[in-house]
Amino acid sequence: MLYNNAEFAMLFRSMTAIGLMATQAQADVPNVVADIAPIHSLVARVMQGVGEPTMIMQQGASPHGYTLRPSEAAALQDADVVFWVGEELSPWLEDAVENLARDAHSVELLHTEGTNLLNFREEVVFGEHGDHDDHGHEDKHADHDHGHGHDDHHGEENHADHDEHGHEEGHKDHDDHHDEHKEEHAGHDDHGHDHDGADPHAWLSPDNAINWLKVIAEELSEHDQANAELYATNAAAGATEIAAASEAIAAKLAPMTDGRYLVFHDAYQYFEATYGIQATGSLHLSDATPPSAARLVELQEEIKEHGISCVFAEPQFNDDLVAAITPEGTNRGILDPLATDIPAGPALYTAWLNGMAQAVVDCIK
Structure with missing residues (x-):
């Protein structure tokens, strides 16, 4: 089709306007960062x-203590919005967000x-088998405004009764338990992760993921109407999929x-x-410190007395300890709270959730 000069000029102006609108729309999309692979998947x-x-963390790396690579620090510095689990999981990231992403809106999902x-x-030993206390420790945090306040989570206690497992002599008083707890956490306070209050592995709850x-x-809508x-x-579509x-x-x-079954470290109670x-x-107790000898002895007794059928390792860590504590004939499996081997992206969360379930079935069936 041939255009005269006036028509061509009008067409050119229309195409230019469309191009500018598309460029502007793309420019308005916020720069967004997420901490770990499951959270990144939800955001994606x-x-x-x-x-x-x-x-901003290498997939599968422990979030409790991590050093940002230059490219990750640069992404954080350029961010408009930062989605992360919270200071309870990665205390080092709070300072990084405050220092590098000063103009970004920080959203700690735990809160x-x-x-x-x-x-x-x-x-x-985690209390009476099969007793989850009907989620008696849930906290809705109804008044939080995406800020950095954490005080509501601390000071809560969860000390389940061990008597049902026949370990009365091993737990004569609560002080003995806390002596071991302190021993296991020697030096761990450098990361600010002291196992008081809320368990931060909340992404293992599909209900939390949907929320x-x-x-x-x-x-995102506040930044990109x-x-x-x-x-x-x-x-909504992602919620339906999950x-x-x-x-x-x-x-x-x-x-x-x-x-x-036994797990490598206590990261799975939301899934359970x-x-x-x-x-x-x-x-x-956590993935940041080795277990005490007393802890291993008690677990070995538990395996012998109660017929543990499976012990789970994690892909990020050497499984020598799992092999050492697992009697012949006991199954060994892999559970991964960080979705290390699943391609990052929108489909990761449901793929990882299904993989977790299949790992449980394969090991304890």
Whole structure:
């Protein structure tokens, strides 16, 4: 088709305006960073079709103590929004956000409205098998405004009764337990992660993940009104995907509720509470410090006395200790709270959730 000069000029102006609008829309998409792979996946699901968040920790690295690479520090410095679990999981990141991302809006997901929290389990053996106390330690944090306040989480205690396991002599008084607890945490206070208050591994609850999708969409919409509808649509679709996966997982794990197993470190109680399963204990209280000799002795006694069928290692750590404590004939499996080997992106969360469930079935069946 041929155009005269006036028509060509009008067409050129229209195409230029469209191009400028598209460029402006792209420029308005906020720079977003997320801390660990499961959180990055939730943010990526909400941003799908709009932009991509940056993950600022190497996938699978322990979040409790981490040194940012230059590219990760630069991404944090350029961020408009930072989504992270919270200071309880990665205390070092609070200073990094304050110093590098001064103009960014920091969202600690642990402290957002609707998040269900569980207290740390400090025991070697996790109370009566199968007793989750009906989520008695949940905390809604209804008044939080995405700030940095953490005081509401501290000072809570969770000291389950061990008598049902026949370890009365091993737990003659509470002071003995705390002596061991202090020994296991010697030097760990440098990271500010002292196992008081809320357990930060809350992304292992699919209900929390679904709630966080909404939180993420609302936060992004405040920075990018042009894409608010798409953020909301993506969050709703992501919630439907997680709910469907969780329903299938519940059916798969229903026969596993009486299974007895040990985990490498105590990171899985949100997953357990969701699906009615429960680890008998953990080799490490956290992934940052080695277990005491007393802890290992008690766990070995538990394995002998109560027929532990499976001991789980984690891919980030040497499994020599798991091999040493596992009697012949006991299954060994892998649980990974950080989704180390799953490609990063919007689909990671549900793929990882399904992988966790399958690992449980394969090891304790």
